Structures are given as C-alpha cells and as structure tokens.
Amino acid sequence: MPNAEKKKPHVSLVGAGPGDPDLITLKGIRALESADVVLYDALANDALLKYAPAHAPRMYVGKRAGKHNMSQEDINKLIVSCARQYGHVARLKGGDPYIFGRGHEEQMCAEQAGIAVTLVPGISSINAVPALQSIPLTRRGLSESFWVITGTTRSGTISQDIILAAQSSATVVILMGMSRIAEIQEVFERVGKSETPVAIIQNGSMSDEKVGVSNVNEMCRMVNEQQLGSPAVIVIGEVAALHPAYVARAVKDGLAKKTTHSI
Template sequence: MDVLQLPPSDRNAAPARMAPLAKLPVFWALEGKRVIVAGGSDAAAWKAELLAACGAHVHVYADELSESFADLIARSADSGEGRFVHHDALWSQQSFEGAAIAVADCTDDKAAAIFHEAGCKAGVPVNIIDNPKYCQFQFGSIVNRSPVVVAISTDGAAPILAQAIRRRIETLLPPSLKSWASLAHTIRDKVNARISPGAPRRAFWERFVDRAFGPEPGAGTERDLLSSAERLETTAKTSTGRVTLVGAGPGDAELLTLKAVRALQAADVILFDDLVSDEVLELARREAKRMLVGKRGGRASCSQEDINAMMVSLAKAGKRVVRLKSGDPMIFGRAGEEIACLEKEGILVDIVPGITSASAMAARLGVSLTHRDHAQAVRFVTGHSRSGHLPDNLDWRNLAEAATTTIFYMGGRTAGQIQTRLRAAGMSGRTPTVVVGAITRANESRWVGTLDGLADAVSSIGVDNPVLIGVGSVFSKARQNTETSPDTLPFIERRAV
C-alpha cells in the first residue's frame, strides 16, 4: 500500500504516550494463593472478605476478632468453603512465608512501619489499611460485574471521590454485563478458531459489545454468535475498509458524543486536524495509527487531494479509518468533498456529528442564539475563503439585518473587513458583538463589546488560536452577564477553564 508522506509536525503520528500514573493499576490473580491479614478489626474483616472472594486462602493473625470478623470466618466454615484460617496469635516474621500479599490494620505508625519492614524483608507486597505511606499497593473502590471488574483509585487522596465515581459507573453498567462477560470467556477460544486475527476478529467483538449492554443472553445466543463469526471470516477476505467522519467538537473531550468515542476506539488509522485537542486523541484506541493532516494558519500541511487519496488508499487496504475533524464535520469541514471522493471509489462512509463551535460559544456565554426577543434567524458564515480573504459573494445587507444572529467562523484575520462591511451595509456600530478564542480550552479568551471595537478586539486576542465572532442583539445578554458597570465596555477577559 502506498502511504502519502505527511508534512512535518510537532505532534507524533505514533499512538500518544501514556500520561503519568500515580499508581499502576494491576488485577492480581489470587486463586489458591496464601495471603495474610494481620488484625481482627472490622476494617481487616472487609479486606479479608475481599481477598477470599478472589479465591485466596486467607490466614488471619489476631488474638481478638471483632464480632463481624468472627461471624465471617464462621459462615465460611459452615458453608464448606474454608477460605479462612484463624491463627489465635499476633503475626511474626514466619507468618510471611509463602504469602502472595500481606494486609494489616495497625494502631499507629510505629506498628505499621514494623509490619511494612517485615513484609519487605520477606519479599511480600504490603498494604497497611488507611496508611498510604506504608503501602506498596492499594485497594481501589470496586464495581463488581465479575468477570468484569472495575477498580477506581485516587491514590489515597480522596476515598469519598472514588466512591462517588463508583456509584456513577454502577449506573452505567447493567447487571446483565456479568452474564455477557461470562459468555465471552466461554466462547473466546471458539471465536478465535473461526476468525483470523486483526480487523475481522475485532469487528466480531465490537458487535458483541453492542449486544452486551442489552438484555441478558438467551439460550440460543452462543449459537448465533458463533454463526456470525463464521460469516465475518468469509466476508472479511474480500471486504474493503470504511471511513467515518467524526466531529471532535471544539476541544473539550467531555463534549464528544458516545458514538464518536466508539468510533475512535474502533479505528485502525486516525487522520486528524491540527485543531483536534490532545484530550480527544487520548480517548482513541491505543493501537490506532495517528496521522496529522490538518491545515492551520498557513503552516505546512496536506492538501485536500492528498487527504482524499490517503483515505481511499487506507480503506482499500481494509483499514477502518476515522477522519477526525474539529467541531462538526458537516460545518465548514470540507466533508462534502471527502464524501464525494469516497463514494466515487465505492467506500462506505459514516458520519458522526460533533458540537460545532457556535453552539459551544453560546453555551459558554449563556446566550440563546435564537432568543425570540432578539433574533428570528441564525447564520453560520465563513470568514475565510480559499484565497484567504472574505468570500466575494456574501450578502452583507442581509447579514446586517437586526433580527439575525451571525456567527463568523475562521474570521480572525478578516475581522477588520467584517466590521467595515457590516457597518457599510447599515448595521449599527453599537450592535453587541463577541469574540471567543480557543473555545472550551484551557487558554480560552473572550471579548465582549460592540461592533465598532471588533477589529481592535481580535488584535488583542490574537489569531494563533481559532477565533469565533458573534454579532447580534442576542449577545447583549453576554454583555450584561460580564460587565460590572457600563463604563467597563469593551473589555477582554482571559480565564482558565
């Protein structure tokens, strides 16, 4: 497959580097292993029960047990599980022999330090309950849909926050997920025997996941899944890949749709614009190849023809390609040209809309773009033609109507022309106007004022970041929300989001 050479960029085409982690999340197999718990408190009992639930043989060292701990050990013995061995004595160095991990509830730092030192000497990882500085590992807050297990850690800084996150996740993961995960475990080897590694196998499991968040699997589910696996293997040998145009929104990763995240997680290759934020790319599949193809501020970049050819070439090689565009792909994103090119080549195209910058700006300013007291129409207008100037065919008299809200995209470098043309078309210089740079990002900047101050405002904000200009009486609300007195207008507000 011929791959086009990309222009130099300051963002690596390889998968993004893992961001720093406070702790390494590890899921530890303890089935049949010897573990020790020192202490007979309720807190120690909870940790002992957790370890026993993982199939460990729990040796408890305590000369006195709380009522709940004693009851736990008794119930385990009565049920025949026999997961607990109670040693009616305090721990010693010999207690660590053959242990996989050790947990203790210590009364003070001195006792914790002694237990920690003994564990280190024996080569056994140690956890001291509620004493992070003597812990070599920590227990997270757990969402249990075993074999699906989710653990949340705040590195000991905010256990209440971890519990709140767990409650949120609990509402997202249906109880039926447990049955689907068990089914996945059962059929994995059968599926692998039927489907070749790579895209076909991943496609099967993506379809599996779509069903896993629905009703419980029925009696015929396994048979149906294995039949679909055989069909996928047959069609995969002659299949072409597909391209998905995905809207990345204005920058804030939390504004992505769920469908956009799923597309990023399924991609083999991601062709992304320069304006797509690192936070959005962080949500993509780790193994996906990432290729910067965007244009911005006159920097070296791929031509549209190169981007089209690249998508065609990758899709014909069987790749699942995501064309990741800032904002919404169908608004000033040249999506029409890309769709036409792909359809001409017989390549399937999906489109995932995104939050366009105008909507994000309205939300940030608390402004309704079509507030019925001010505007009966809203227009999105490009402030940048192919030549780098304002488009020649704009109807400025129409744009200057008082009952219209107008949002200019990519108008930073033409702000002075926009101001002049609107004034010449009859718009009042006192018309409320806003300018927002780097909307929703950490370096977001705003200006709120009137049309007469537009050119100077953009000069102050700068055009290194994407600039959005809003003109219309609806923005009088934004002015009232931010000014402290009439004399403060216009002003520039730069703030961290």
C-alpha cells in the first residue's frame, strides 16, 4: 500500500444508485478508482467494489431496518479516522447520499474535522425503481406532483406526513415502509382511497426484483400472498395503474364483468 500518511484527507460521498451496478454515475466510478479506502453500505451493490484499487481496504458499515452493523455516530467517527489514516475515503451509499441516506450528517462531521468533502449524487430508487417498472411519478391527467416519505421515523412510528399525503391527489412514494404496511393501508382507507392503485417493488433494478400490484384495500393481503419485503418502494396513486400487470388485471376484471353481465 502507498504511503498514506502523505496523502491529504478527503471524503467522497458517492451515491451508488438503486441497486443495479450499471446505474452508478461515471463520477462515482472515478471516485472509487481513486479511493484509498471504501466504506460501503448494505444497499450499495458489492459489484461496485471492483472499481476500487487493489490496495484500498473495503469496510462494510451497512445498516438495514433492525440490523445495524454500526451506529451512525460510529460511522461518522470511522470516516474521519480513515481519512486521516488512508487519505481519500470513498463513502459508498445506496441511492443518493442526500435522500434518506444521512449523507449530510456525514459531510458535516467530516468538514467539522477539517476534512474536505465532495458530493457525488446518485440515482435514487424513488424515481428510478418505479420508472423501470413503467410507472411515471407524474403523468399528464393523472398526477401533477409527488410526495416522497419515509415510512418509519426516527422514533419508530409512522410518519405523520403520510396522513397529509394521503389527502392529496399526488403520487405518494414511501420508502422503508414495509413494516408499517397495515398502518399505511389504514391511513389511505380512512380518507376514502381504498380503490387507489398501488405498486410495491422489492429489490428494484436487481435480478431478484419482485413486484406486486393491487388497490389500497388489498395491500396487506398482497404483501402476505406474494411474500414481499424490504427493501421496497411503495407507490400509491393513479400512476401505479400504468404498470403492465395492473393493466392486465384491469382487462381481466373487465372481461369477467362483461361475461357476468351477459349471463
């Protein structure tokens, strides 16, 4: 390994994208190629580690719901210590570092320690995962805007913003919400959205991707029947009806009704 003591400490906060390793940016790859050490998250595809130099240590600091390898405070300290020890730290984070990724907290910690930070935005699962399933978050005549909400807050409760979003006509995208699916269904049913289309996309952009479509009033049953789990993107709104499986289902239901009426 090169003499790291002579290298100036520097941190690159790199967005790895939604999962598919091909969806990282060129700037993200270049940051990895110049790294002296890589700290990577659970949602960052391991295949991206190949871009780092052979001499650069790879350190897993992943966090998933209920399975925290390290606390955020410990991660912040590790970023600083690694920058001082090795030089250039590539902090590889799933999606985009600034969207539910606590990237700004890590940036502030490094900068307060006198270490320069470069942000490399990533493609977020918020829009990329639905798009890969032919679900636009906005569509003329269907949705003029969208909400993006975390399903579970820092206190472990459902976000109050979901209650507000459910009352709007916007597309609602919920991340980290699978453990709260029953509460989410109840919120939308309470405001008269029982028949609103829903798409739940697990492991979006990956080879083991799973997708379920339904209406709000069938969400919990669908999740149980199709064994859908985290990580997943939940899309609630009229645009979810554009998914090919929902279209096929609507056609099937329409034919069934037509047959019933003709008897």
